[in-house]
Amino acid sequence: xxxxxxxxxxxxxxxxxxxxxxxxxxxxxxxxxxxxxxxxxxxxxxxxxxxxxxxxxxxxxxxxxxxxxxxxxxxxxxxxxxxxxxxxxxxxxxxxxxxxxxxxxxxxxxxxxxxxxxxxxxxxxxxxxxxxxxxxxxxxxxxxxxxxxxxxxxxxxxxxxxxxxxxxxxxxxxxxxxxxxxxxxxxxxxxxxxxxxxxxxxxxxxxxxxxxxxxxxxxxxxxxxxxxxxxxxxxxxxxxxxxxxxxxxxxxxxxxxxxxxxxxxxxxxxxxxxxxxx
Ligand code: SF4
Ligand code: SF4
Ligand code: SF4
Numbered sequence: 001x002x003x004x005x006x007x008x009x010x011x012x013x014x015x016x017x018x019x020x021x022x023x024x025x026x027x028x029x030x031x032x033x034x035x036x037x038x039x040x041x042x043x044x045x046x047x048x049x050x051x052x053x054x055x056x057x058x059x060x061x062x063x064x065x066x067x068x069x070x071x072x073x074x075x076x077x078x079x080x081x082x083x084x085x086x087x088x089x090x091x092x093x094x095x096x097x098x099x100x101x102x103x104x105x106x107x108x109x110x111x112x113x114x115x116x117x118x119x120x121x122x123x124x125x126x127x128x129x130x131x132x133x134x135x136x137x138x139x140x141x142x143x144x145x146x147x148x149x150x151x152x153x154x155x156x157x158x159x160x161x162x163x164x165x166x167x168x169x170x171x172x173x174x175x176x177x178x179x180x181x182x183x184x185x186x187x188x189x190x191x192x193x194x195x196x197x198x199x200x201x202x203x204x205x206x207x208x209x210x211x212x213x214x215x216x217x218x219x220x221x222x223x224x225x226x227x228x229x230x231x232x233x234x235x236x237x238x239x240x241x242x243x244x245x246x247x248x249x250x251x252x253x254x255x256x257x258x259x260x261x262x263x264x265x266x267x268x269x270x271x272x273x274x275x276x277x278x
Pocket of ligand 3: 159160161162163164165166167180185201202203204205206207
């Protein structure tokens, strides 16, 4: 197995696959310039096609090893970098910042984390996935560290017009937590998953976001031993979220042995080992 970040051995010994991620100007996004360069590299050095991976990286297969240094220099000019393989941190991913359902856009947080942790070596694979709402499009609940943005909703004194938009799919409440009564609108707080969708459609402002924050999950994984992540806690601020993730990674780096993932550390020592961040 190749130990250089981003280089994956191919089926033909002299040829490798290059895994590439975008570190700037955006993470989880590719600019048209970057897409053009990837196409050019695939055409000139590869087989004329690329593969887009689930972790928002692009693989360029069938590249002759001798061209790798030349290609990496070209990639760097547009903010692309090889990486996200073996025990090096996986690309930290976020859902799109233009999605209507975002309780909080997550790409900026992914960018900060990728700047800090891209190509950092850990005891094992580390997936960090940041979702803007409970749909969890980037699979936060099966990642080593998963984050889901939340929006706490309040009922205001603005008169409900009974338009019912907040209870209708696709943009209203997905979990039947809202009731429209003769007296106005009511929220079942047991059912409410704090997604904030209802506030996006309520034109009179009867429903409003009271506060935003982040739920953190740890110890999830996909692959041949899939596992759902466990809920760790809620933090209201972006800075606190970043510090929490840094602390979890530190505890993991110091506490796990080679090959172990965060879920293995939790199995061995209990969730309290990760909960030490509190
Ligand atoms: S997780 Fe929510 S905010 Fe993110 S892309 Fe999916 S639906 Fe949109
Ligand atoms: S915030 Fe609560 S009430 Fe509003 S749409 Fe989401 S789950 Fe439903
Ligand atoms: S709370 Fe807002 S969106 Fe829901 S029925 Fe009333 S006015 Fe319409």
